[in-house]
Amino acid sequence: MTRLPGFVTHSLTGDITAGLILCAIGLLRVPPVAFTTGEYIGYVLILVGVSLAVTFRRRTPRTALTVLAALLLVHLVVFDVPTIFAGLACLVAAYTTQTQLVPPWRWLFLTAIYTGGLAAMARSTTLTDDWQTRGFAVASVSAAISLAATLGILRRQRRTRYELAVERAAVLEGQLDTERRLAVFEERHRIAREMHDILGHSLNAIAVQAEGARYILESDPTRADRSLADIARLSRTAVDDVRDVIDVLRTEDEEVSVRSNPSLQDIADLIDTLQTPGETITLQVDGDIDSVPSRISSTTYRIAQESLTNAMKHGCSPIAVRLTIDADRLDMTVVNGVTSTALNGERRGHGLIGMQERARAYGGAFKAGRDAATAEWGVHVHLPWSRP
Template identity: 35%
Template sequence: MERDRTGWSGVALDAAVALALLAIGLVGTAPAGLNEGVPTGRATYPLVAVAALALAVRRRWPLATLAVVTVAVTAYLVLGYPYGPILLSFLVAVYTVAAYRPVRTAALAGAGALVAVVTHVLVGTHPLGLIGLMPAAAWVVVPFAVGTTVRLVRENAARGRVDEARRLADAERLRVAREVHDVVGHGLAAIHMQAEIALHLLARKPEQAEAALTAISRTSKEALDELRVTLTVVRRDEVADERAPVPGLAQLPQLRERLAGAGVPVTVEVDGEPRALPMAVDLAAYRVVQEALTNVLRHAGPATATVRIRYAPDEVAVEVTDTGRGAAAGPARTSGSGLAGMRERVTALGGSFTAGPVPGGGFRVHATLPSGRVP
C-alpha cells in the first residue's frame, strides 16, 4: 500500500513546504525568465502551483505526488518556459520517493520521472539535443541519491533501536533467571537437606524429625515469599508489597537460621559499623552470601561456614568460608553457574570477585562492592 502513516505534525510540515515552494515559484519564475531571456505564458503559473501544492501530501502518497509533479514539470518544460523554481518542487518529489519507498520501487519511479522530464531536451519548444541530457538527469540522480542515503540512515537507526531493545530484553531475562536461580536454588537445597535429616530421624527420634519438618515448612514459606517479592519487583506493572522487603544483608540472621536447620552451622562476623547500602549493592551482597552458603549445602559435605561482612568508607566486602571438601567436591564446586552468576552480579556493579579452595581444606568466596563514600 502506497499510503504512508504521517502524523498531524508531518502533514503540517508538508503543507508548509508546499506553500513555501508555491510562494517561491510565484515570485521567482518571472525573474528567472527575464534572466534567461525566455518569456512566460498563460500556463506557467498554474503549472507552478500544481507542482508545488502536490507536495502537501508528499509523504502520505509519495508515488502519486511524484507523478503529478512530473507531469506538471514536463508540460512546463516542453512548453518552453524558463528553468525556474518549479524544479525545486520536482527535486523534493524525487527525494521523497527515494527516502520513503523501497529501493526497487523508488528506482522505477525515478527512472520514469527521468524519462518524462528529459523529453523536453529532445522535443520541446527549444530542444537542446543530447548535450542537455546530463544536466536534466542530474535533477533526478542527485535528489534520488540524497533520499536513498537518508532512508538507509533511518533504517539503520531503527535496526539499532530494535537491537538495543532486544539486548535489554535479553539482559532482563538473564537478570530474572539469575534471581529465580538464587532464590529457588537456595530454598530447594535447604529443603532437601532438611528432608534428608527428617527421613533419617523419623523412625528413631520422631520428635527431632518433627523439628526438621517444621524447618522445611518455614524454609519453603520463606523461599516462596522471597520469590514472590522478586517477581513482583520484576513485574513493574504491579505494586510491590511493602511488607516484604527486598532481600539484603539485614536478613542474614534468617539465612543463618535456615542453614542451621539444614545442618550447617553458620557464624556471622561483622567488621565496621553496619549502614544502609544502595539497594543494588545490598541485594548483590546478600545473593553472594546466599549462593555461597547454598554451595556449602550442595557440595561441601559435613561442614561449618563463616560469613564475614566488612564495612569500609566507600565499599562493603563479603566473604564466605567453609570447612568442607573444597576443590575435592569436583568441578561443580569451582565452575558451576552459581559462581558465574555471583561474578556477574558483582562485576556489573564495578566490584571484584574471587572464589577458590582454601589450602588445607574448605572453600572461600570473596566479593568487594563499591557502596559510595560515607561523609
C-alpha cells in the same frame, strides 16, 4: 542505496516521456533540408539515437552520454544550423552529468558539452558576423548550460540528503532493534538469576533440612519437628517469591509492589534456617551492618545465600562466614570445609557466574577457588560504595 520499485517505474516512465517529447520536437522543427535527401534521413537517425540516449541516460549514464555526444558531434558537422532538439539534448546532458556521474566523469562530460555548445554557436550560419550578436549567443548558451548543470547539482544534493536520511533511519531502526533485543536478553537473564536465587536456595535448604530431620526423627523429635517447620516456612517463602516475580512479568505497571529484598540484617536468620545436625555454620561480623547501603546489603546477602547453598549441597562442613565492614567498602569471605565432593577450582556453575555478575554490577571484585595451603574452598567478595 536500492531504489524502491515504484520509484524505478516512475523514473522509467519519465525517461521514456522525455525521449518521446524530444523526438516529437525534433520532427516538428526539422532543419531546412529536403525530405527525400540523405541529410534528412541522417537527421532522423540522429534524432532517434539522441532520443534513445536520453531515455536510457539514468540506466547507463556514461554510455548514454557518450552516444549522445557522438551523435551531436555528427549533427554539428553535417548541419551548420543549430536545431532546437540538439539544444535541448545538450541541456538534458548537462543536467544528467551532475545527477548521475561521479568525478572526474562529471566534469569531463560537462566540459565537452560546453565545448560542443560554443562550437555550434561559432559555426552557425544563422547568426550575423557581428561579434556582439555572436557574443550574446555564446553567453546565452553558456548560461543555459550552466543553469541546467546547477539544477542537476541541486537535485543531486537533495537526493543525497534523502538517501542519507533513509540510511540513517535504517541505522537507527537497527540500533533500536538491537537495544530491544539486548533489553529482552538482560531481562531474561535477570529473571533467570532471580529464579535461580529463589528456587535454588529454597530447594537446597529444604533438601538439607529434610535429610537432617530423617537422622533425628527418633532421637530428637522436637528438633525434627522444628526442621519440618523450617521446611514448611521455606516452601511458603519460595512460593511467595516466585509469585512476586510472576506478578512483575504479568503487569505493565512499573510501580507494582513486591516484597522487600533481603539484606544483611537477615543473614543471621538465613544461617539459622540452614543449620542442621550435620552442618556447622558460624558468622563473624566486624563493623556496623546498618551502615551498608541497601543495594550493597541485598547483593551481599544474595552472594552469601548462594555460597552457603553451594557449600551445603556439596557437603562442605564446617562453614565460616566473615564480614568486614568499613566506611566505604565491605569484604565477605565464605570458607567451606574440605570434603571429597567439594568443587574444584576450575569448575564454574551458574551460581558462581551469578555471584560474579552481582559483584561486578557495583564495581566490586569476586573470587572463588580452593586455597592452596589449606585446601579449603572459599568465596571472597569485595564491594565498595561511595557516600552521597
